[in-house]
Amino acid sequence: MPRTREENERIRQMAKENISRAAIEVFIEKGYHAASIDDVARRAGISKGLLYNYFSGKADLLRELILSRIEEIVQVMKEAATKPTPVEQLMYIAEHALHNVQERPSVYRFYLHIQTHPEADEVVSTYSQLLKDEMTRQSKHQVDIFRKMGVPNPHLQSLHFSTALHGMMLMYATYPENFPLPELKVKMLSTFF
Amino acid sequence: MPRTREENERIRQMAKENISRAAIEVFIEKGYHAASIDDVARRAGISKGLLYNYFSGKADLLRELILSRIEEIVQVMKEAATKPTPVEQLMYIAEHALHNVQERPSVYRFYLHIQTHPEADEVVSTYSQLLKDEMTRQSKHQVDIFRKMGVPNPHLQSLHFSTALHGMMLMYATYPENFPLPELKVKMLSTFF
Amino acid sequence: MPRTREENERIRQMAKENISRAAIEVFIEKGYHAASIDDVARRAGISKGLLYNYFSGKADLLRELILSRIEEIVQVMKEAATKPTPVEQLMYIAEHALHNVQERPSVYRFYLHIQTHPEADEVVSTYSQLLKDEMTRQSKHQVDIFRKMGVPNPHLQSLHFSTALHGMMLMYATYPENFPLPELKVKMLSTFF
Amino acid sequence: MPRTREENERIRQMAKENISRAAIEVFIEKGYHAASIDDVARRAGISKGLLYNYFSGKADLLRELILSRIEEIVQVMKEAATKPTPVEQLMYIAEHALHNVQERPSVYRFYLHIQTHPEADEVVSTYSQLLKDEMTRQSKHQVDIFRKMGVPNPHLQSLHFSTALHGMMLMYATYPENFPLPELKVKMLSTFF
């Protein structure tokens, strides 16, 4: 008797998730370029062939990871929007971003690594662009939040906020040892609110 | 009449610089991994074989580039030290960094890409560590400058300054279009001085 | 109530024919080597696994197609034998062959492709040999027909007839556009009868 | 001291010829699809890598062989054109074609195999089309020869001649044993001239 379609679908779903998990692990450890399909398959505990049953290639794995990342970003911004005041919304965004980089600096490093890939790498570039586009879209929302706060130049103020935030994330991800993230967070936020 | 040893050394040095220049161009365009030795040799206008006469391999090329980058950083900090006041010194550092990223964002992107390379990539990691170490050393100098300014917590203040600076550099390098670098620079510096 | 053995056999036969039909379609479109078992199964509307229930592998599919082709050839020769005179018999053979290549040049192309497969390809070679053997056998019958006509050298005459016929089939199959098959047929047949 | 450019050019030329020779041998033995790059490289006595130094892939090898074949065809037609009378020209073409297929039936088989490749195989199709185009071009010349002979319908007559010729070639290449090529040649030519 063959498996039912639902059963197969469940198997497929679990396999895809298993592979995606293995992929980000390996990509983080070795980098996208240096990681081989074999590495990912071995980490996932499956054969190379099966991996190709689920993903059309290495680039497709990256695409999947980037789409997940985008999903995360969208989710955070949605959650932020539920907060009652603009300040609380911005605080939520900052807290969340810093918490994430603190919990898993290597993940942030990885996406930063991808975003700084040379343009000539078409495959990476294409998918990396998706992430960039989404961040552009979200930054518009952030400008709106500043606008609601009634600050003089919301666009500039929003960019200022983002640069400060990303600066902290970048430095923490690069030098996680001895980086006084909590103190700096306080200092940074105090200059804005 | 044979060339003197000095002359030979000078010629050798120029050849190395030519290759290094070609290497960073190609690495920026294609990325370290995707760039091939052949690409670099062709760009330098020499043969693969001759390249190996000057550099022991691809990793050695990267090492040379990173050493140059370190040299640059040291140089800037030295120049900053010649300025009369701490504030002027910090302004010099900031102006220089922002000017550089504005002039050649791809160079900044490249080194950021290298610095976010995963630890598991031994070759890159080893040389990337050199850069990291140097930046740690220079950040100590920067703390000293803040200390001379007499601010309450020079260490924290220095890190705050660096995060703000690197945040701007990162964002400009990632979204060079429509990024109001001059305005943000003014805004950022005004919060510090 | 279980199906009778005959019924089962009939169902099995129909399934095999369905698969065979799909196989020749796919083989003609992609070629034997390039076609995948998956392609064939998908075309037949069944799963890969089920295909293996009916055929022992890719080579077996080819074998089946070649056996069908042989069956066709035998059939045509049998039908020809029912014609009253030798000339009518030969005319029937020629008409049939040309009609077939005109209707489905790609089928003729396919079997020609198979017949020109190199000897080293053991699998194809083995089955292709079956076809060759059958054609040799049928050509003997054709010699008999010429013998009945009372021509001087029936063997040579028969071969001459075959070369002319196959030459036309080959050229029509290779250049179906603008090939004046009817005119040539008349011209060719007029030289023989 | 590096080799001179001429020396390198000579090495390249010889290597290419060596590889081409190996390629047609292997393709004839195994067929284009079944032959692997490794097979060709091993037959040529070189490494896989070196083969890629000279040919951009398997398809490029095929292209080279087909271009050679076209060269041959053009050459034969040129030589035929030097004969004084149309009949001698046609005789030359026929003699040459039959002589070739008799000497190396496997070569004729191979190109026939390629020409009967399914259209869906884009790579083979592209190069095979070159051969087809050339044959179309040459067939125009052949029509001219018949026209000079003053026959009623030179186009049809030329096609008739070609089908007869190719029919013989096809049958000889398929059943080289016991095929009375000389006798058939005489018979066939006697019907035309």
Added chain:
DNA sequence: AATGAATGAGGTTTCATTCAT
């Protein structure tokens, strides 16, 4: 009878590096 997940061998291709010249 029926499915498609799973395997692994085998194919194509790239490229850092070596070396004869």
Added chain:
DNA sequence: TATGAATGAAACCTCATTCAT
């Protein structure tokens, strides 16, 4: 010093076949 032919390991990817369900 200088060249580029030559190597081979390692990467990506495909697909005939098996097998648990």
